[in-house]
Each structure stands twice: as C-alpha cells, then as structure tokens.
Amino acid sequence: MDGTVTDVGVQPVTLARRQFDSLVIGAGGGGLRAALQLATADANVAVVSKVFPTRSHTVAAQGGINAALANVLPDNWHWHMYDTIKGSDYLGDQDAIEYMCRSASHLVYELEHAGVPFSRLDDGKIYQRPFGGQSQNFGGEQAARTCAAADRTGHAMLHTLYQQNIHAKTHFFDEYFAIDLIKDDEGFVLGALVLEIETGKPLLIEAKTTLIATGGAGQLFRTNTNARINTGDGMGMALRAGIPLQDMEFFQFHPTGVAGRGMLLTEGARGEGGYLINKDGERFMERYAPHAKDLASRDVVSRAISTEVREGRGCGPDGEYVLLKLDHLGRDVLQKRLPGISDTIRTFLHIDPAEEPVPVFPTAHYTMGGIPTNRHGQVVVPIDQGEEVIPGLYAAGECACVSVHGANRLGGNSLLDIVVFGRAAGNDIIEYLSNNRYHRRLDEASVDKAVDHLQRWDLQGEGESVANLRNELQLTMEKYCGVFRTEVVLAEGIEKVLELQQRMADVRLQDHSRIFNTARIEAMELENLFDIAVATVVSAHARQESRGAHSRIDYPERDDVHWLKHSLYYKRDRRLDYKPVTLKPISVESFPPKERVY
Amino acid sequence: MDPQASSQDRTLHERARLQWQCRRGMLELDAMLQDFMDKRYDDLTPAELQAFEMLLKAPDQLLLDYLMGHAIPIDTEVANVAQQIRYAAGP
Numbered sequence: 050m051d052g053t054v055t056d057v058g059v060q061p062v063t064l065a066r067r068q069f070d071s072l073v074i075g076a077g078g079g080g081l082r083a084a085l086q087l088a089t090a091d092a093n094v095a096v097v098s099k100v101f102p103t104r105s106h107t108v109a110a111q112g113g114i115n116a117a118l119a120n121v122l123p124d125n126w127h128w129h130m131y132d133t134i135k136g137s138d139y140l141g142d143q144d145a146i147e148y149m150c151r152s153a154s155h156l157v158y159e160l161e162h163a164g165v166p167f168s169r170l171d172d173g174k175i176y177q178r179p180f181g182g183q184s185q186n187f188g189g190e191q192a193a194r195t196c197a198a199a200d201r202t203g204h205a206m207l208h209t210l211y212q213q214n215i216h217a218k219t220h221f222f223d224e225y226f227a228i229d230l231i232k233d234d235e236g237f238v239l240g241a242l243v244l245e246i247e248t249g250k251p252l253l254i255e256a257k258t259t260l261i262a263t264g265g266a267g268q269l270f271r272t273n274t275n276a277r278i279n280t281g282d283g284m285g286m287a288l289r290a291g292i293p294l295q296d297m298e299f300f301q302f303h304p305t306g307v308a309g310r311g312m313l314l315t316e317g318a319r320g321e322g323g324y325l326i327n328k329d330g331e332r333f334m335e336r337y338a339p340h341a342k343d344l345a346s347r348d349v350v351s352r353a354i355s356t357e358v359r360e361g362r363g364c365g366p367d368g369e370y371v372l373l374k375l376d377h378l379g380r381d382v383l384q385k386r387l388p389g390i391s392d393t394i395r396t397f398l399h400i401d402p403a404e405e406p407v408p409v410f411p412t413a414h415y416t417m418g419g420i421p422t423n424r425h426g427q428v429v430v431p432i433d434q435g436e437e438v439i440p441g442l443y444a445a446g447e448c449a450c451v452s453v454h455g456a457n458r459l460g461g462n463s464l465l466d467i468v469v470f471g472r473a474a475g476n477d478i479i480e481y482l483s484n485n486r487y488h489r490r491l492d493e494a495s496v497d498k499a500v501d502h503l504q505r506w507d508l509q510g511e512g513e514s515v516a517n518l519r520n521e522l523q524l525t526m527e528k529y530c531g532v533f534r535t536e537v538v539l540a541e542g543i544e545k546v547l548e549l550q551q552r553m554a555d556v557r558l559q560d561h562s563r564i565f566n567t568a569r570i571e572a573m574e575l576e577n578l579f580d581i582a583v584a585t586v587v588s589a590h591a592r593q594e595s596r597g598a599h600s601r602i603d604y605p606e607r608d609d610v611h612w613l614k615h616s617l618y619y620k621r622d623r624r625l626d627y628k629p630v631t632l633k634p635i636s637v638e639s640f641p642p643k644e645r646v647y
Numbered sequence: 648m649d650p651q652a653s654s655q656d657r658t659l660h661e662r663a664r665l666q667w668q669c670r671r672g673m674l675e676l677d678a679m680l681q682d683f684m685d686k687r688y689d690d691l692t693p694a695e696l697q698a699f700e701m702l703l704k705a706p707d708q709l710l711l712d713y714l715m716g717h718a719i720p721i722d723t724e725v726a727n728v729a730q731q732i733r734y735a736a737g738p
C-alpha cells in the first residue's frame with residue numbers, strides 16, 4: 050500500500066510527506082528549549098504540538114525554577130546537587146544531577162536575558178524563595194533557591210521560549226497529533242506519523258533526528274493536578290517502538306487535591322492551621338503522626354488519607370474522601386492568607402470554606418519515570434553489560450527519565466530539568482546532524498504499521514465508549530496503584546488493568562468525520578494511557594521496597610542491597626529488566642546512600 | 648472546510664473545533680471550560696458564541712484571571728461570557 054491511505058468511503062489519498070533535519074514532538078518548555086538550540090544553529094527544525102504551543106502544561110507551573118544563585122542566602126550548585134540526590138532517595142543518577150545543578154545558574158540568567166520577568170530584590174538581583182528540601186551546606190539550614198516570575202514562572206518561560214523560536218524560524222505544526230515513531234530495521238528512528246487535527250489528514254514527517262518532549266501522564270489517575278492533554282503520548286509511542294520505560298512506579302502525589310476533581314490545595318492550608326477529619330469527625334493524623342500531625346511529609350499524609358478511605362472511614366455518600374477543616378480559621382484569615390485556595394474551593398465545589406469543611410483526596414502530580422536517556426538526551430537501552438544509544442532518537446522533559454528526580458522530585462527542579470536537558474539534547478542533535486548529513490531510506494513497513502494504527506479507528510459499528518473506559522482505567526489506577534500499595538492490591542491492579550485494556554479492542558467511535566474529530570484523538574490518547582498504566586502497575590508490583598514516592602505497606606523500608614537500581618519495563622511480554630543507578634558524578638565525589646531524614 | 652457541507656455539519660464542526668480550543672495547559676481551565684461546554688454551549692446566542700471565541704484566544708494565565716474574576720475583559724460581551732463560565736463551573 051506504498052504510502053497511500055484510504056479515506057473511509059472515499060478514494061485513496063496520498064500520504065503527504067515533509068522532510069526536516071530534526072523533529073521535536075511537544076512544545077512545552079523541554080521541546081521549545083531544544084528547538085531553540087537547533088534553530089539558532091541553522092538546523093531545519095519542525096515542532097509538532099497537539100495544542101497551540103503556549104497552551105502546553107508548562108504554563109501551569111507557578112512555584113518557580115531552582116538555581117543556586119545565592120542571591121538571598123548563601124548557596125552553591127554542590128549543595129543543590131546534594132539536596133537533589135537526597136530528595137531522589139538516592140535513585141537519581143549522580144552524573145546527570147551534577148550536570149543539571151552546575152548548568153542551572155547559566156540557564157536561569159539566559160532566561161532572564163531572553164526576557165523572563167523574574168521577581169527582584171531591592172538591589173535588582175533575582176529574588177529567590179525557600180522551598181521544601183532545600184538546604185545549605187549539605188543538609189544544614191534552609192536554603193532559598195527558587196527563582197520565580199511572580200506566580201507565573203512557567204507561563205513566562207513558555208511565552209519567552211515560543212517568541213524566541215518564532216524569531217529563530219522554527220517551523221511549527223500547531224494542533225498536530227503525533228501517532229507513532231517511524232523506525233527502520235537497523236533501529237534508526239526516522240521521524241513520525243502525525244495527524245492534522247483540523248482536517249484529520251495524516252502527515253509523515255521524515256527527520257534525521259526525533260526528540261520526544263510530550264510531558265507527563267497525570268491523566269493515568271482519576272484525581273490529578275494535570276491538564277487533560279497530559280496523557281503521556283510520547284511514552285506510549287516509545288513503548289510501541291520497542292523502547293522500555295524507566296522507573297514508572299515512581300509517581301508523585303500531593304495529599305490534598307479537591308476530591309473527584311484534582312485541583313491542588315497547597316500545604317499552606319494546613320500550614321495556616323487547617324486539619325483533616327474522617328467521617329467520625331476524628332482528627333486522624335494524630336494517629337499516623339503524633340508529633341507532626343497534619344504537617345507530616347506529603348507521602349505520610351497521602352497514605353493516611355487513603356487508609357482512612359479504604360478502611361471505611363471516608364466521608365460523602367460513597368465514603369470516597371476525607372474532609373479538610375478550614376472554617377475555624379475564620380473568613381478574614383482565609384481571605385487574607387489563603388485567597389487562591391478559597392477561590393478554587395468556591396469555584397469547583399460551590400462550598401464556602403469559611404462555613405463548611407472541604408472534601409479532599411491525594412492527587413497525582415508528577416511522573417518521575419519515563420523514556421530512559423543519558424545526560425545528552427539520547428535515548429538509551431541496555432545491551433549485554435552496557436547501554437546502547439537508539440540512533441536518531443532523543444527525549445527530554447517530564448516524558449524522559451534522565452534520571453535527575455529518581456524516586457521523588459523536588460519542587461522547582463522540573464522547570465530546571467526541562468531547560469537543561471532540552472538544551473543538552475539540542476546540542477547533541479547538532480553534533481549528530483553534522484555526522485549524519487543525509488536522510489536514511491524510509492522504512493515503508495514501519496510507515497504502513499503506523500497508518501494501520503490510525504486506521505483502526507475507522508472501524509464502524511456498536512462498541513464501548515472511550516470516555517467510559519478512560520474513567521474506569523483512571524479509577525482502577527487510583528484504587529490499585531495510587532498511594533496505598535501492597536502485594537495483593539498491586540497484583541489485583543495488574544489483573545484489572547489488563548482486563549480493561551482488552552476491552553479497547555471493542556471500542557468504536559461514533560463520530561467518523563475528519564474535521565476536528567476529537568473522539569479519535571481521545572481514543573489514541575487512551576491507548577497510550579493503557580500502555581503506560583500497565584508499565585506503572587507492573588513496575589510497582591515488582592519493586593519490593595519503599596523508596597521516595599513508591600511506598601509499599603508490606604515493605605516499609607528502603608532496601609539498597611536489592612533495589613538500588615532502575616526498573617525498565619518493555620511492552621513486549623510485559624518484561625522487566627533493571628540497570629544500576631549511576632552513583633559516580635562527573636567531577637566530584639559520590640554521595641553514598643544514607644537514611645533520608647528531614 | 649468543505650463548501651458543500653450541510654449547515655448541520657458545519658455546526659458540528661464548529662462545536663468540535665471549539666471543544667479542542669478548550670484543551671488548555673491547566674486543569675482549572677480544562678475543568679471550567681468543559682463544564683461550560685456541557686451545560687451552556689447549546690444555549691449560546693450568536694453574539695455570545697463570538698464572545699466565547701474571543702475569550703478562548705486569551706493566553707492561559709490571563710484566561711484564568713478572567714474566569715476566576717481576578718481581571719475583567721474590556722469587551723462587555725466577553726466579560727459576560729467569562730462570568731457565565733465561572734458560574735457554570737462545579738457540581
């Protein structure tokens with residue numbers, strides 16, 4: 050069927066093709082930073098994004114970006130490195146972490162020069178705020194390392210990077226959905242099949258290099274803080290291309306999200322004196338953490354909430370959440386100190402927090418795992434005793450696992466990760482392009498396979514609906530692979546997710562139009578979510594220890610003897626493999642694993 | 648768009664196009680815009696529809712300010728739609 054597709058009921062149309070030096074899939078901070086590096090080096094670069102670039106999820110980041118500028122308190126990159134390794138519960142790769150922390154100041158100044166309006170101190174220097182997990186002098190006093198542009202850092206970064214790319218003549222394919230990678234027999238990645246959402250027409254983008262920068266997969270869980278676009282498409286594409294996903298069992302949850310809707314209610318609410326109660330009105334955190342109570346660390350509070358609900362002490366008609374009590378603080382305090390939270394509660398729950406307690410549940414926030422890369426952004430897979438680079442393929446940002454966050458990400462390190470490794474990937478691609486001047490011959494079999502994948506959604510008839518199945522998947526993941534994890538729960542989770550995935554075969558779309566057929570996009574997003582869900586629950590089931598965000602009730606301790614290693618999940622046969630953590634930094638001494646106490 | 652598409656098709660396409668414009672970078676926006684599409688879209692007057700389109704062109708942070716009532720669009724019709732979206736959000 051050489052390069053043709055059949056439009057349902059219409060005559061065959063030729064598959065349009067375009068060629069670029071480099072393809073970037075995703076226009077968040079990671080993709081745009083990489084594209085900028087390429088375009089300014091005069092590479093011919095295409096950026097594909099399923100939504101208009103400045104609507105990427107990076108826009109939601111409010112807190113800020115970490116760099117040891119030492120503008121407010123003493124600081125240096127080596128302390129930042131220590132904090133990041135400790136925060137990662139020693140699962141982070143120390144070479145990548147050193148590289149990130151050393152590059153941070155330079156990259157923040159670069160953003161400043163490009164026009165990001167960072168908040169300032171009276172002396173004109175960039176203001177820095179303290180965030181959890183930041184210390185001076187390797188675990189000493191609190192540090193202040195987070196640079197912010199008021200409460201819209203991600204927004205400012207994204208808009209600045211987009212403008213710079215326009216200026217550098219990056220070619221944008223806005224509202225194009227990437228379906229699958231094109232790969233040849235020798236393992237070279239040659240581009241991707243994408244779909245123009247407006248017209249429903251497929252397009253083959255051939256490129257000497259392809260960078261995946263499609264962001265995280267918060268939509269795996271019912272209660273999550275992520276935009277709806279965060280369906281982990283790039284991770285699904287990688288799995289289908291035979292590439293494993295790394296450390297997928299590590300998903301960061303925030304204890305207090307709006308129940309059933311996910312919006313984040315920051316720690317500030319409890320910091321100001323709010324507390325949690327169960328259906329008996331009991332202040333249950335006193336049982337789980339007698340000293341810190343409601344201010345215990347995120348994972349402890351999350352697990353406590355989940356346990357209350359599981360053991361039948363949840364509130365509401367189905368006992369599915371607990372309540373956050375804020376009314377005793379009084380209307381004035383709420384309005385003055387917690388205006389954002391009060392707004393969110395009023396808007397999405399129609400509750401006045403000054404009068405009624407607020408339904409909350411742990412909310413999924415950040416995907417630590419992802420496509421395995423080295424610190425140059427190259428996608429790497431294990432071979433014999435070492436690792437092999439997948440030629441022509443790169444990944445950066447939340448979809449990648451480089452791994453700087455290990456088992457647990459520190460606030461403010463993700464915006465840093467995306468610009469540092471976006472740029473690093475850009476630099477490596479430039480070198481690759483200088484050694485690989487010509488396009489390789491396209492692998493038509495791989496193209497056909499991708500086209501078949503798309504055409505599967507033309508099947509007509511009665512069947513299951515995407516929305517139903519997605520809801521069931523999200524609920525199942527929340528219940529069986531959320532914060533409450535045991536052997537039994539996870540084993541049941543695997544079974545349930547696989548059962549649901551089988552039902553994908555029966556899904557039929559009712560809408561077969563071409564123009565803005567969002568049903569078809571949502572169906573392909575759900576396919577990706579399923580592949581990632583299986584990866585997550587299988588990896589979580591196998592890891593018999595508690596480390597960072599992965600906490601097992603039945604294995605409550607970290608086990609460095611058996612589990613100081615990265616998981617790798619392959620779609621084929623649902624196989625797991627492992628590889629060592631890189632404990633050797635680039636230029637400084639290693640930080641050996643220690644007990645993680647704050 | 649196909650010039651021969653019926654007006655019903657055109658209405659459907661229009662809705663689908665706007666539906667995709669409601670996919671934003673923040674959960675709060677996704678939730679509010681989706682609630683509005685589900686509850687109110689079918690009752691919008693042509694003037695309100697036009698205002699809704701204008702509103703969707705705003706960058707995400709500004710749109711959030713409009714919808715949460717922290718900023719008010721200059722155009723009164725747009726401001727009215729922003730307010731309707733805020734009221735349609737939630738249970």
Ligand SMILES: Cc1cc2nc3c(=O)[nH]c(=O)nc-3n(C[C@H](O)[C@H](O)[C@H](O)COP(=O)(O)OP(=O)(O)OC[C@H]3O[C@@H](n4cnc5c(N)ncnc54)[C@H](O)[C@@H]3O)c2cc1C
Nearest residue numbers: 075076077078079099107112113227264446447461463464
């Ligand atoms: C509420 C919230 C607040 C946060 N605050 C902070 C903070 O203060 N500091 C911090 O460091 N981190 C923060 N984070 C985390 C941080 O925002 C993200 O990890 C980071 O922005 C991810 O950037 P990215 O470039 O990897 O992906 P994204 O910004 O998610 O971009 C992904 C891109 O891929 C595109 N895409 C996806 N799938 C496809 C497809 N199939 N075809 C075509 N295009 C596709 C999308 O259109 C988009 O352009 C926060 C996260 C949340 C949820």
